[in-house]
Amino acid sequence: MAIIERPAPTASILLRAPVTPSQSMGIVRRPVTSTGWKSWVFTVDHKKIGIMYGVFAMFFFIVGGVEALLIRLQLATPDGKILSADLYNQMFTMHATTMIFLFAMPMAAAFANYFLPLQLGARDVAFPRLNALGLWLLVAGGLILNASWFLGGAADGGWFMYSPNSGPVFSPSNGVDFWTLGVQIAGFGSLIGSINLIVTILNMRAPGMTLMKMPVFCWMILVVQFLLVFSLPVITVALVLLTFQRSFGATFFDVAQGADPLLWQHLFWIFGHPEVYVLILPAFGIISEVLPTFSRKPLFGYPFVVFSGASIGLVGFGVWSHHMFATGLGPISVAAFSIATMAIAIPTGVKIFNWTLTMWGGKIWYSTAMKFAIGLIVLFTIGGLSGVTHAVAPSDTQQTDTYYIVAHFHYVLFGGMVFGLFSGFYYWWPKVFGKMLNEKLGGWNFWLMVIGMNMTFGPMHILGLQGQPRRMYVWTEARAGEGLFNFGFWNRVSSLGSLILAIGVLLFLINVVHTTRKGKPAPLDPWDARTLEWITTSPPKEHNFDRIPVVHHLDDFFHRKYQEDATTGTMVQIATGEQLVRDEEANADAHIHLPSPSYWPIAIAIGVGTLGMGVVYGVPIMIVGVLIILGSSFGFVLEPSVADDIDYDPPMSGGQETKELAPLG
Amino acid sequence: MFTTGSKYCFGIAGLGSLGAVVYMVLVNPSDVGVLALLGIAIAMSLVGGVAQFTGDFDVDSPNDAVTANVVAPANSMWPLVLAVGGVFLLVGMTTDPIIFILGIVIIIAAGVEWALQSWAERASSDSAFNRFVRERALTSLELPVFVGGGVAIIAVAFSRIMLAVSPQNGAILFIVFATAVLIVGFLVSLKSNMKKSTIAATCVLGAVVLLVSGGIAGFNGNREQLVSAAAEDHYSHKDCEASESKYFDKNSENAVSMKSGVTATIRVKDGKLTAQLIGIDTQVQAVTVRRSNSTTILFRNLDDAQYRLVANLGTKKIADTGVEEEIVDCTQMTGKNQTQALILKISKPSASSGPYTLTVPGLEGQEIAVVVP
Amino acid sequence: MSHDSTLTDSQQNLSTFKKVKQVMRLRRFGLGLAASSAMFLVGCARNAPQDTWQPKGDNAQKINKLDWMVFPLAGIVGVLVFGLIAYILFRFRDKGQALPTQSHGNPAVEIALTIVPALILSVVGVFTFKGIFELAQTNDTQMVINVTGQQWWWEYDYPAQVVNGVEITQPIITSGQLVIPTGTNVLLRETSRDVIHSYWIPALNGKKDAVPGRINLLRIQADKPGIFAGQCTEFCGLSHANMRMEAVALGPEDFAAWIANQQRNAEAPAQATLAQEGEAVFLNQCIRCHQVNGLKKADGTAAIAAPDENVYSGAAPNLTHLMSRNTFAGATFDLLTSSCRKNVWTASPEEFGSAYLKGVTTDCLNQTDLRRWLRNAPEMKPMYADPIKLARSDGKYRGMPNLGLSESDIDKLVAYLSTLK
Numbered sequence A: 001m002a003i004i005e006r007p008a009p010t011a012s013i014l015l016r017a018p019v020t021p022s023q024s025m026g027i028v029r030r031p032v033t034s035t036g037w038k039s040w041v042f043t044v045d046h047k048k049i050g051i052m053y054g055v056f057a058m059f060f061f062i063v064g065g066v067e068a069l070l071i072r073l074q075l076a077t078p079d080g081k082i083l084s085a086d087l088y089n090q091m092f093t094m095h096a097t098t099m100i101f102l103f104a105m106p107m108a109a110a111f112a113n114y115f116l117p118l119q120l121g122a123r124d125v126a127f128p129r130l131n132a133l134g135l136w137l138l139v140a141g142g143l144i145l146n147a148s149w150f151l152g153g154a155a156d157g158g159w160f161m162y163s164p165n166s167g168p169v170f171s172p173s174n175g176v177d178f179w180t181l182g183v184q185i186a187g188f189g190s191l192i193g194s195i196n197l198i199v200t201i202l203n204m205r206a207p208g209m210t211l212m213k214m215p216v217f218c219w220m221i222l223v224v225q226f227l228l229v230f231s232l233p234v235i236t237v238a239l240v241l242l243t244f245q246r247s248f249g250a251t252f253f254d255v256a257q258g259a260d261p262l263l264w265q266h267l268f269w270i271f272g273h274p275e276v277y278v279l280i281l282p283a284f285g286i287i288s289e290v291l292p293t294f295s296r297k298p299l300f301g302y303p304f305v306v307f308s309g310a311s312i313g314l315v316g317f318g319v320w321s322h323h324m325f326a327t328g329l330g331p332i333s334v335a336a337f338s339i340a341t342m343a344i345a346i347p348t349g350v351k352i353f354n355w356t357l358t359m360w361g362g363k364i365w366y367s368t369a370m371k372f373a374i375g376l377i378v379l380f381t382i383g384g385l386s387g388v389t390h391a392v393a394p395s396d397t398q399q400t401d402t403y404y405i406v407a408h409f410h411y412v413l414f415g416g417m418v419f420g421l422f423s424g425f426y427y428w429w430p431k432v433f434g435k436m437l438n439e440k441l442g443g444w445n446f447w448l449m450v451i452g453m454n455m456t457f458g459p460m461h462i463l464g465l466q467g468q469p470r471r472m473y474v475w476t477e478a479r480a481g482e483g484l485f486n487f488g489f490w491n492r493v494s495s496l497g498s499l500i501l502a503i504g505v506l507l508f509l510i511n512v513v514h515t516t517r518k519g520k521p522a523p524l525d526p527w528d529a530r531t532l533e534w535i536t537t538s539p540p541k542e543h544n545f546d547r548i549p550v551v552h553h554l555d556d557f558f559h560r561k562y563q564e565d566a567t568t569g570t571m572v573q574i575a576t577g578e579q580l581v582r583d584e585e586a587n588a589d590a591h592i593h594l595p596s597p598s599y600w601p602i603a604i605a606i607g608v609g610t611l612g613m614g615v616v617y618g619v620p621i622m623i624v625g626v627l628i629i630l631g632s633s634f635g636f637v638l639e640p641s642v643a644d645d646i647d648y649d650p651p652m653s654g655g656q657e658t659k660e661l662a663p664l665g
Numbered sequence B: 001m002f003t004t005g006s007k008y009c010f011g012i013a014g015l016g017s018l019g020a021v022v023y024m025v026l027v028n029p030s031d032v033g034v035l036a037l038l039g040i041a042i043a044m045s046l047v048g049g050v051a052q053f054t055g056d057f058d059v060d061s062p063n064d065a066v067t068a069n070v071v072a073p074a075n076s077m078w079p080l081v082l083a084v085g086g087v088f089l090l091v092g093m094t095t096d097p098i099i100f101i102l103g104i105v106i107i108i109a110a111g112v113e114w115a116l117q118s119w120a121e122r123a124s125s126d127s128a129f130n131r132f133v134r135e136r137a138l139t140s141l142e143l144p145v146f147v148g149g150g151v152a153i154i155a156v157a158f159s160r161i162m163l164a165v166s167p168q169n170g171a172i173l174f175i176v177f178a179t180a181v182l183i184v185g186f187l188v189s190l191k192s193n194m195k196k197s198t199i200a201a202t203c204v205l206g207a208v209v210l211l212v213s214g215g216i217a218g219f220n221g222n223r224e225q226l227v228s229a230a231a232e233d234h235y236s237h238k239d240c241e242a243s244e245s246k247y248f249d250k251n252s253e254n255a256v257s258m259k260s261g262v263t264a265t266i267r268v269k270d271g272k273l274t275a276q277l278i279g280i281d282t283q284v285q286a287v288t289v290r291r292s293n294s295t296t297i298l299f300r301n302l303d304d305a306q307y308r309l310v311a312n313l314g315t316k317k318i319a320d321t322g323v324e325e326e327i328v329d330c331t332q333m334t335g336k337n338q339t340q341a342l343i344l345k346i347s348k349p350s351a352s353s354g355p356y357t358l359t360v361p362g363l364e365g366q367e368i369a370v371v372v373p
Numbered sequence C: 001m002s003h004d005s006t007l008t009d010s011q012q013n014l015s016t017f018k019k020v021k022q023v024m025r026l027r028r029f030g031l032g033l034a035a036s037s038a039m040f041l042v043g044c045a046r047n048a049p050q051d052t053w054q055p056k057g058d059n060a061q062k063i064n065k066l067d068w069m070v071f072p073l074a075g076i077v078g079v080l081v082f083g084l085i086a087y088i089l090f091r092f093r094d095k096g097q098a099l100p101t102q103s104h105g106n107p108a109v110e111i112a113l114t115i116v117p118a119l120i121l122s123v124v125g126v127f128t129f130k131g132i133f134e135l136a137q138t139n140d141t142q143m144v145i146n147v148t149g150q151q152w153w154w155e156y157d158y159p160a161q162v163v164n165g166v167e168i169t170q171p172i173i174t175s176g177q178l179v180i181p182t183g184t185n186v187l188l189r190e191t192s193r194d195v196i197h198s199y200w201i202p203a204l205n206g207k208k209d210a211v212p213g214r215i216n217l218l219r220i221q222a223d224k225p226g227i228f229a230g231q232c233t234e235f236c237g238l239s240h241a242n243m244r245m246e247a248v249a250l251g252p253e254d255f256a257a258w259i260a261n262q263q264r265n266a267e268a269p270a271q272a273t274l275a276q277e278g279e280a281v282f283l284n285q286c287i288r289c290h291q292v293n294g295l296k297k298a299d300g301t302a303a304i305a306a307p308d309e310n311v312y313s314g315a316a317p318n319l320t321h322l323m324s325r326n327t328f329a330g331a332t333f334d335l336l337t338s339s340c341r342k343n344v345w346t347a348s349p350e351e352f353g354s355a356y357l358k359g360v361t362t363d364c365l366n367q368t369d370l371r372r373w374l375r376n377a378p379e380m381k382p383m384y385a386d387p388i389k390l391a392r393s394d395g396k397y398r399g400m401p402n403l404g405l406s407e408s409d410i411d412k413l414v415a416y417l418s419t420l421k
Helices: A046-074 A085-120 A128-150 A175-203 A216-247 A262-295 A302-318 A320-324 A331-359 A368-391 A393-399 A403-433 A439-465 A487-518 A556-561 A577-586 A600-617 A619-638 B004-026 B032-054 B061-068 B078-094 B097-123 B127-164 B167-190 B196-220 B224-232 C009-045 C058-091 C107-135 C252-262 C274-284 C338-345 C349-357 C367-375 C407-418
Strands: A562-564 A571-573 B262-269 B272-277 B286-288 B295-301 B310-317 B324-330 B338-344 B356-359 B367-371 C143-150 C153-158 C161-163 C166-168 C172-175 C177-181 C186-192 C197-199 C208-210 C216-220 C226-231 C244-250
Touching: A046 A085, A046 A128, A046 A403, A046 A487, A085 A128, A085 A175, A085 A216, A085 A262, A085 A403, A128 A175, A128 A600, A175 A216, A175 A600, A216 A262, A216 A302, A216 A600, A262 A302, A262 A320, A262 A331, A262 A368, A262 A403, A302 A331, A320 A331, A331 A368, A331 A393, A331 C058, A331 C107, A368 A393, A368 A403, A368 A439, A368 C058, A368 C107, A393 C058, A393 C107, A403 A439, A403 A487, A439 A487, A556 A562, A556 A577, A600 A619, A619 B032, B004 B032, B078 B097, B097 B127, B127 B167, B127 B196, B167 B196, B262 B286, B272 B286, B272 B356, B272 B367, B310 B338, B324 B338, C058 C107, C143 C161, C143 C177, C143 C197, C143 C208, C166 C252, C172 C177, C172 C252, C177 C186, C177 C252, C186 C197, C186 C208, C208 C216, C226 C349, C244 C252, C244 C349, C252 C349, C274 C407, C338 C349, C367 C407
Parallel strands: B262 B295, B286 B367, C143 C186, C177 C244
Antiparallel strands: A562 A571, B262 B272, B295 B338, B310 B324, B310 B356, B356 B367, C143 C153, C153 C172, C161 C166, C186 C216, C197 C208, C226 C244
């Protein structure tokens, strides 16, 4: 940070004329470059942060996917020898943890970070430096979590990490410690992000955009952030208790000292259940944008979709013990949670119907994004229906902890969430990167993923009902049942399906590489879309909108392009997307102020990471971490949001670091 | 952007950290070598930071420094404080290690302040600018350190006094001290044109009194009562007799919240002991407890008199003397309609080390058999 | 992009292309439908030992009735929804029509589509509610068995009681196979010595977790004699997959005979036989953890096992009547050769009792697996038995270690163990 500014010449009582320093005496100049790696690492721009979240998430999607493939490979044959029991237990723990905390949540954060301000007509989020801090905390958490592979073995207690199995006696390696710290630190990042986004949505909408004129994607993100704000503290507490139990000799979950192991389960699931809604609602939001665009008509029943999203969030806090039906809660608790779980199916059903009826009477264009969106509707319905069968608690006592549950949540998470995210990729790629993903490759991508997904997870319904439990590192022919369609058959089909699924995902990556190299530049409004983010260039300029839009309708962009013809009653086009963007450029705002990049978010994240490692490796490292956090926090707080002049090279010097915005046009 | 000299320092710091990591991985994370390398890394990064900050080792700035060296240095208390720190250091070597550590801290703090003050004075020839620069550099450090340190010193000194005097005297002292603070603060607020030095002098006087008495109290140690209680360790000693025990039954919590975690409930009603197992409706006289399993038993007293439940869990030989000692565990004294819980973990079966029983001292002839298969 | 009502050539190709897409889209509904119906039909078809849709006791039957209500309902809803979607995708595809009416919704339809599912779910809810409370009844218990889970096997102890006229005078301890009388309401009082496990015999009831520090109740009842497989279904560590059990239901006379056998102590093997040498090996090695009731040391005193000193969770399977069960090591491996096993497992209910009570005879003994186990147990079933790594569990094992027995010792032991009927 620039500590010393050039002083204005003052009347001095000195003998000679005052001699001012010839250069800045600050430690280092504030990073203001707009190109190069520094412009990414120190950025506070929501778009760059969104892209980094996306890259991080995609990387861990691959990592988690490889972990899953190893699991399926191990289970493809009886007496599998690919993974030992210990390694298998680590593999399924890390697969789930990686997919949930390092892929799904960051990918949703990527979309939210990139598109929330754009859809709201804002220039950035409410707290840009906090935004960067959230990203780097996630990176720190992810690194710590995966460092465990190289430092004595990963966590092996399952992603739900039930105690007493997670205690120091039954999980002696440091794996669980790394897991606890990694999830904890990533959780801090998410919590910080959630407060940021709530404030952004409530305070920074464009003029004229009331909450009921806000896109559904923003609504779903708002609900998700509230879910995070109320559920993350619970897991934070649980993880602190576990950290103290494992590293500092506490006895919170020690049965011999009178503890109840079910305490962990309650704390975990009070977080864990809202967490699954955190995972799916962003995908719901994405397809609520995609479906109307490609059906060429508005979302059916906007208020119902919004309110059902909010009620899913609310009721989602009241169903956590449906994960605990077999733990001996007693019939009254079980009945209450069973009924509540059935209740939550109702708003979800409302959404499914609304999406379906959006397409009714439409003019459906089957782009890849639309295919994925329709895929979500179908596959999520399957997952949701199997979920209703779990809500019946007595049936659940036969189904829980078997592959039937694995099938359910993979249908809703992969068929639901991942398909929604892929729909978002294909839909918004032109806006973010200025190029369209290849539709032909996209088609192959989609079909292979559909076939692979159904082949992998469909048989798991049968396996579960046939009685194969979860978390089994091996299955044997002797216990696999008789006949052709026994455990063996369905396990083999499932493993084959996973390979097809992997190829499907690979095709997406190939599509990305192909597009980056040889993709044609995309038109400004390729899909004839409906929401505000399309009134920008592709990719958007750093300040997003040349002129903050004034909003009069839901789907304001669509209403600027089309008007209802008074006589015929049909929609007539009055402007194209390109025309509207040029129009905005011509009437750009004069003074646009953006916050400057900063070192402190990544510095604080490094401090937090060091503190975490110190919990495992000793108090001196913890102290170093605390000092770094303390110092960086002071820096963060004292730094002005806009860099001083002295941090910029003069425009004449030819440097690109200038405070004056490049002239438009 | 980085001056040459600071690059050198940061380079050493980087190598030191790398070396520490390699050392950690190859040898042992808690080896002294790691600490040494980390220490070098930290020290050199600090030096480098200061060097960078002050523009030291930088070719241009000596010119400024020479030009600015026209004004005589101002008064400074830091040399004095440094000397005091040195005294603490030497005294602490012969008395209490805490004083030694205090001395080190004072030396470091005074050293930093002194160095930065003299640097600031030479930064330019504009003394206002120099003051501004010094404040800008140091305020964010000084404020938390001084405030935090001040609060810590006051708290520690005060606590030593409270631990040394008897509870009644302590209460009186507290009231006196608080009243004094209140009066002084009231007077200061009334006389708003009071000179700064008067206020400073009063505060310093109060602080000195507190520190000195705190030091004396700290040397004298805790009062007798606390010392003997720690030594005798009354509160962890179970007293399983029929009568109420002064220490063990003090503050007994007579409510139990773990209703579902028990294997059996033992009831005293009309002078009779019965047991009821979870899942079985009838009352029985024997409880089966699994071997090596932490089992919770609930004890409920429905009679007027006070009773406790005692578990007689066989005998064991004390290693040195060979004497057989009875293994006994019990609840605290339980009043009417009150409940206590007892957690048992029995490692050996009844057949080999039993019989195990649950009895209530004061109720003759009543017992519940504990069967460990 | 606007569409003309007249199609140019390229647009015609485009729409043909889209028609192909249509077919492909419909195909995926086929997939979706197939998936859901397959889930149904094929689920019924085979002979998996832990099948959840083949109830053999009244608790499991109650659950199955609920299943038969909910699953078809879910299937019908699914088929209806997919049918609607397929229709929409075909009917409203882009055929070059004008921009459609920008309808914003239809509150009446919305409300109807909210109420109808709510009604269906309320019906399901009422039956569920009833089912939950019915299945939680335990006041008609006729027999009590304490079930204790431990890494990675199940222990059962039968407290002293009278069951159907048969008296159990002193506690019986067995492991692996839970023997119950037919037509009797058996209450299992479950707990654990270390981490959370879960007891699940699908043919007889849903699962119930065995939580350390708590007693959880599970009621099972079998209609006819037979053997029913089960598995631990709460992740409990390294060998969670190898923690199995079976429930064995015997008719009244067979059960009485079984009880009588279990209450006998083991007899000393005949003098100067391999079995007697095996007894000596047992007293040397195995007695540290495993108890055999009636076994006497060389000086004539009773030999008491001390697993609390060697095993972290404090207990090891009681081997007094090992050969009366036909699985071992957490019911993961068979004591019977595969042909003998088939005789027992596929016996009809009338013949099952006598087949089971025969136990494991010498010609039916699965020498291979038993020997491999004695040679190197941790290699067969992953367990924490490496003495070097046991610092965190006070130097005690979790599972059985490799005892380093010689082949001749193993021969002797197998001979001795074969006498433990």
